[in-house]
Amino acid sequence: MxxxxxxxxxxxxxxxxxxxxxxxxxxxxxxxxxxxxxxxxxxxxxxxxxxxxSPMDQENNEEIEVTIPIGSTTTQIGSILEDSGLIRNSTFFRYYVRYKNESGFQAGEYVLSPSMTMDEIIYELKDGRMLEDPALVFTIPEGLWLEQVVKLIAEHTDHEVDDIMETINDPDYLNQLIDQYTILTDDILDEEVRHPLEGYLFPARYDFIEEKPEIETIIEAMISRMENVLMKHSDMLEDSEYSVHEILTLASIIEREAQKSEDRYLISGVLYNRLEEDMMLQVDPTVAYALGEHRYMTSHADLEVDSPYNTYRYKGIPVGPIGNPGEDSIVAALDPEDTNYLFFYARYNGEVIYNETYEAHNETHQKYRHEWVEAQEEQEES
CATH class of the missing domain: 1.20.5 (Single alpha-helices involved in coiled-coils or other helix-helix interfaces)
Structure with missing residues (x-):
């Protein structure tokens, strides 16, 4: 080389x-x-x-009076605190509260300080005192239809049913609410939905300082309460395959079907199983809602009503809620019991019987159907 x-x-x-x-x-x-x-x-x-x-100013012990109105959301509370110079960022406050799963904030008057940490402020916000005794108090029971809720509001205020209905069905107001609340989406504006705010008016006791609060004040207090409840369970909502609108729809069905807490979770499990099997839900309360009349029992003719709410005619989750569910039913809709049941039958005495096959379910139906027939006959005679 x-x-x-x-x-x-x-x-x-x-x-x-x-x-x-x-x-x-x-x-x-x-x-x-x-x-x-x-x-x-x-x-x-x-x-x-x-x-x-950390505190805005650890050396500043100035007392700042803050008022948290009734029905305030965490977003609104954060804005009040930021505007008062008590926290640096209202958005961070909202996400921190969600991360910590904090809830139970009370409307009232607070004396806070720039020397307080965010955790100290959160602690204080759970112990509010009303500025004065409420002038108006009423309670909305769980599971009522929107029409029933409106009647209760009218009974306790000087507002007329027609005026309340006109307000909550006003397209401009509904779009304003959608912009204001994260739980409200365009789903409520579907033309097939009977009442856009059905399912979103949280059942609870409501205290108002004003003797004659505006319709909007009342409605927004109820939606705010629903949003606060849903945000408590934001982790489950984010993990769910269903939207808020669909979860509230399932929760409203569960609310109408179950009387006991344990049944809510089992019924939720049955509904999920039927959805996964591509079966119709076939639950009677949806038929009653489609008809617009409460029923002790549904007839074969009732089952034929052509409505997107009728789960005996249409598969999947109905177009919207069929009532206003409480927190337990909402959590049940988010966290169904793991079960093999595909059928359930609610007896007149409140007991719920579960079955895996249609044959066993039909036997249960035939065995206890007379209870509902007798109850309906007694109602007709009275």
């Missing part, structure tokens, strides 16, 4: 070796750069969170 060839080979080898060293240096410094960027991001995030949770 000639000297010139040997020199050429050595030159190529040295060039490749230099290139390999350069490549390793590039990779090393690239990785080092990424690690440094990651450390900076983590450090910056840590400092941001630490700063957001």
């Amino acid at each position: 000639s000297d010139s060839n040997e020199k050429a080979r050595n030159s190529v080898f040295e060039e490749r070796l230099a290139q390999a060293k350069m490549a390793r240096k590039i990779v090393f410094f690239s990785v080092l750069g990424l690690v440094l960027i990651l450390l900076i991001v983590i450090g910056s995030g840590y400092l941001y969170v630490k700063n957001a949770l």
Whole structure:
């Protein structure tokens, strides 16, 4: 081999070796750069969170009076606190409250300080005192149809049923509410939905300082309460395959079918099983809602009503809620019992019997159907 060839080979080898060293240096410094960027991001995030949770001014013990109105959402509370100079960022407050699964904030008057941490402020907000005794108090029971809720509001206020209905069905007002509340979406504007706010008026006791609150004040207090309840269970909502609208629809069915808490979760499990099996839900309360009349029992003729609410004619979850569910039914709709049951039958005495097959379910139906027939006959005679 000639000297010139040997020199050429050595030159190529040295060039490749230099290139390999350069490549390793590039990779090393690239990785080092990424690690440094990651450390900076983590450090910056840590400092941001630490700063957001810390007092606005640890040395400032100034007393600041804050008023939290009835029905305030965490978003509204955060805005009030930020505007008062007590927290740095209302959005961070909302997500921190959700992360901590905090709830139970009370309407009332508070004396807070810039020297308080966010956790200290959250603690104080759970112990509010009313500015004065409520001038108006009424309670909405669980499971009522929207028409019944409206009648109760009218009975306790000087508002007329027609005026309330006109307000809550006004397209401009509904769009305003959709912009205001995260739980409200365009689903409520579906033309087939009987009442857009059906299912969103949380059943509870309501206290109002005003003797004659506006219709909007009452309705928004009820929607705010529903949003607060749903946000308590935001983790389950995010994990659910169904939308808020669909969850409230399932919860409203569960509310109408179950009297006991344990039955709510089992019935929810049955509904999920039937949906997974592509079976019709076939629950009687949806037929009553489709007819617009409460029924002790449904007839074969009733089952034929052509309505998107009729789960004996149409598969899947109905177009909207069939009542206003309470928290237990909402949680049951989010967290169904794991079961093999595909059928359930609610007896007149409140007992619910579950079956895996149609044959067993039909036997149960034939055995206890007379209870509902007798109850209906007694009602007709009275």
